[in-house]
Amino acid sequence: MKGYKIIVLAKQVPDTRNVGKDAMKADGTVNRAALPAIFNPEDLNALEQALRIKDQYPGTTVQILTMGPGRAADIIREGLFRGADGGILLTDRAFAGSDTLATSYAIGQALKKIGDVDMIIAGRQAIDGDTAQVGPQVAEKLSMLQVTYVEEVKELKKDTIVLKRRLDRGVETVKCKLPLVITVNGTAPECRARNAKLLMTFKRAKTVTELQKENEDYTTLYNDRPELNIPEWTVNDIETDASQLGLSGSPTKVKSIENVVLQAKDSKIISSADADIESMMLELLESHTIG
């Protein structure tokens, strides 16, 4: 056995978990710029599963595939710091405005170019949309089997894998053959921390675009240290049908966005004084809301 070829799908997302006050604009909308961009949490759980397989099976390679704007190269660096072998940033204006289906199409086409993968491991869902659609949609595009909601790889022998799934109301253990697409649940083990040595090695890993911006001589750098090259793939690097990309390739369209106007109820303002709290509790008791 020469190890497995694993691709981890990861997304850079705004940190919606900590939408504090400062992230809200005066008009009540969220100021996205004020939200830090983070590695989607469940994609980190996915990365950990991949790295555990790599630890156990020498010769296994773990590559990160991410689609997003230029700054999403951070996701690949983060993966390298934690033990991934490399990554590809899929980035092009043509992908802008993609819904989950157009996203899956682009990712699927990139995976076809990568070719011959044993496992594609993704987080169950991304916190900015919570749709959980991209994993299964990619699997369908590649005509591959999928196993969703995975919490643990129980066994892996040659091309047979046993996986434990965490469902809404229970658990299920399934056995199947590679290749397949796995989506990993947040209940799976957390991702290991960055490794200090890898951090030193890879902190200079950059895309050409990043190096050009910094006016660095990337040809010499990449010649000397090819592992520092984070490849960027544009729409020209993969085979695509333009009608399936971006906004025009997305069957779903946003018709309208409405700011919710809160119809203020006639609320009673209660102070924290004992007498106020007591009279509220009495009122609730009298109306049989409680008691």
Next chain:
Amino acid sequence: MNNIFVYCEIEDGQVAEVSLELLTKGRSLANELKCKLEAIAIGHKLDGVEKQVMPYGVDTLYLADDKRLYPYQTLPHTSIVVKLFEEQKPQIAFMGASSIGRDLGPRVSSALHSGLTADCTSLLIGDHYDKKADKKYENLLYQIRPAFGGNIIATIINPDCRPQMATVREGVMKKEILDPKYKGKVVNLDVSKYVSDSDFVVEIIERHMEKSKLNIKGAPIIVAGGYGVGSKENFRLLNELAEVLGGEVGASRAAVDAGYVEHERQIGQTGLTVRPKLYIACGISGQIQHRAGMEQSAQIIAINTDPEAPINSIADYVITGDIADIIPKMIKYYKKNTK
């Protein structure tokens, strides 16, 4: 052709609640569109399904019955639904936003290149005018859901691709029997025409399904805590209040993400939808995604240190203060006045 389809989830011969809720919604939309409501149930020993779904106004029930089709598996269920949709060409299809619907839905939408909107909180019929193409669309499905971006609600449409697909969580739509004697047609599918042996590549070694131990949805009183509760320890205060009042503890996603409480207690667009007699929101700011799961509560108390917290505007009682101060007082005066 052009009807509304609901994929019915089956567990132990029982049709899932969420599927019955979707049939109810599907029926009312079918009336509006003057089309039929159709249901598909896939599994084994489906004899009882007809009785369960017909009262919701199903015009055609498709059954795919085979030993290998229960419990749910991705590939065979996808093959059947995709093939049936290709034959029947529904205009709309609904699935539960459950571990089954969210595994199957994207797969089907990808195969048919039709759009899918997850976790809708409202579904309506409406028109659309595309300015660029100068094209008018009538009777589209408006798939409405809170969207990231704070207090906004997005209306999503699929102008050109069919079926228009949506998933909805359990509890969001109301379940209502149309007519206990409603009689639709039953079509038994010849399973061998819809699946191939290569669909059965997963072996289910073990499976434990449990009825959820928690009964938050049915609780008359919910004491819900948010990020403002501050710690797992502080959540004990909420437990105490819930216990005294005979209620359950719920939570916002920020509280779940912070590890203060287990995920099963999350209320909101991507958690539970609840309609208790009394909802006590403690240290919850009241973002749209949270409100989507609780704003139909009969009475709401908001306890928040911030007098401007958005939750206050939907609350019947607004208490501005620290939960560590307020909750013990509520417990004290409840006990004092119920003795």
